[in-house]
Amino acid sequence: MGMSDDEAAVAVRRWREEAADQAVLLDGFHALKHALRFGARVRIAVTSDKAAALALAAELAEDLSEVIEERVVEVPAETLRELVPRVHPTRVAALADRRGRQRNLAELAGPARRAPVVVLDNPRNLGNVGAVVRLAAGFGATGVVTTGDIDPWHPNAVRSGAGLHYATAVERLASDDLPAGPLYALDPEGEDIRSLVIPDDALLAFGSERHGISPEVRKRATWLVALPMRPRVSSYNLATSVAMALFHWGGPAQGPASG
Numbered sequence: 001m002g003m004s005d006d007e008a009a010v011a012v013r014r015w016r017e018e019a020a021d022q023a024v025l026l027d028g029f030h031a032l033k034h035a036l037r038f039g040a041r042v043r044i045a046v047t048s049d050k051a052a053a054l055a056l057a058a059e060l061a062e063d064l065s066e067v068i069e070e071r072v073v074e075v076p077a078e079t080l081r082e083l084v085p086r087v088h089p090t091r092v093a094a095l096a097d098r099r100g101r102q103r104n105l106a107e108l109a110g111p112a113r114r115a116p117v118v119v120l121d122n123p124r125n126l127g128n129v130g131a132v133v134r135l136a137a138g139f140g141a142t143g144v145v146t147t148g149d150i151d152p153w154h155p156n157a158v159r160s161g162a163g164l165h166y167a168t169a170v171e172r173l174a175s176d177d178l179p180a181g182p183l184y185a186l187d188p189e190g191e192d193i194r195s196l197v198i199p200d201d202a203l204l205a206f207g208s209e210r211h212g213i214s215p216e217v218r219k220r221a222t223w224l225v226a227l228p229m230r231p232r233v234s235s236y237n238l239a240t241s242v243a244m245a246l247f248h249w250g251g252p253a254q255g256p257a258s259g
Contacts, residue, residue, distance in 0.1 A: 011046055011073040015083055015095065018043045023095035024165075025155040028088035029053060031163030032068075033061045035096050038166035045094035048077040053092050085155070096166075098153055104169035108143050108179045115142045116198065116249055117169075117179055118242055119205040121217045122148030130160025131239035136168050137161075139246040143169030145178060145203075147217070175216040178203060182222040185213045186241060190224030198249040206241055 019025075023043055026032050032045055045068075047053045053072055057065040072092070075083075084093045108117055118136050123129050129144075129152050136144045146152045152170050183203040184196075198204070205221070207213035213221070227236065227244050236244070 007073065008075045008079070011044065011075055012079055012083070014044050015046060018095045019083075024098055024153060024158060025084070026094040026096055026163055027084065027155060027159040028162075029056050029060075029090035029092040031158065031161075032072075032092055032094045033057075033064060034163035035094070035166050036064055036067060037061075038164075040099070040163075040166045041097040042071065043095045043097070045072045045092065046075050046080060046083065047072050047090075047092045048075060048080040048087075049091050050074040053090070056090060056092075088159075099166050099170065101171065104143060104171045107169040108145065108171065110142070113142050113179075113181065113201045115140050115200055116202045116204050116246070117142045117181070118144045118246070119178060119183075119203050119217070120144065120146045120152075120238070121175070121205055121207045121214050122146075122211070123150060123238065124208050124210075125238070126150060126154050126156035127160045128238045129154075130157040130162075132242045133157065133161035133168065133170055134164050135239060135243050135246060137164035139250050141168060141246060143171065145170075146172045147175050147178075147214070148172075175214065175220075178217075178220065183217070183220050184223045184225045184245075185218060185221035186227065186245065187213055187218070187224040188226055188229075190226040193225045193227055193245065193248050196223065196225060198245070200249075202249070204242070204245050204249075206238060206245075208238070 026035050054069055057068045081087055118141055123146055133144050152172055158165055181201045181203050183205055185205040205217050
């Protein structure tokens with residue numbers, strides 16, 4: 001099932017060419033699985049154990065078994081370690097194009113959005129950004145917008161998001177360029193979220209745990225909203241806060257989870 005030395009060498013050369021072209025790193029089987037399911041243009045995928053990758057596909061993504069068998073190239077383990085910053089436990093990695101910016105912007109600005117946009121105001125932790133993308137995809141949110149310096153498509157965020165950046169619109173925008181719609185900013189001094197109905201076209205804005213919402217986003221806010229919290233507890237993790245707010249919006253009517 002392994003590739004010949006020549007075929008592996010071709011795959012390695014192609015990987016290095018694509019990586020130099022700023023392709024998105026899909027780190028692990030689950031990231032590749034979700035990227036394929038949601039229409040990503042995967043340029044190349046490699047593994048150091050194709051039999052194990054196919055076994056995972058048979059167990060967790062039978063719909064993709066043929067695609068993975070056809071497109072994933074086996075390379076030596078030491079070669080895989082040279083290609084990626086750290087080898088994922090599934091020993092699978094891939095490179096793909098970003099989801100199109102114009103498509104993302106069109107979905108975020110849609111005049112009849114049927115699900116909220118999550119706004120992360122100057123987030124600092126890439127793992128949290130990826131976790132929020134994963135939540136947004138699961139709840140069917142329109143997308144995730146970040147403000148500030150960090151790239152929400154950074155490999156660490158894509159890794160934490162398990163490739164679900166392709167299932168929702170993920171973009172970085174300036175605070176002044178946020179999509180239209182009523183903005184509900186999470187703030188400890190706000191109104192209890194349980195007393196509010198979050199409209200489908202809302203922006204749900206979350207600041208960092210240390211600094212909270214920026215003055216620019218606070219000025220734009222339609223409502224300041226607080227999550228219920230026991231006295232003397234400082235804050236929730238960012239992803240936890242987003243999950244609570246999205247659950248309040250969508251409630252238990254969401255469809256069943258899938259692998």
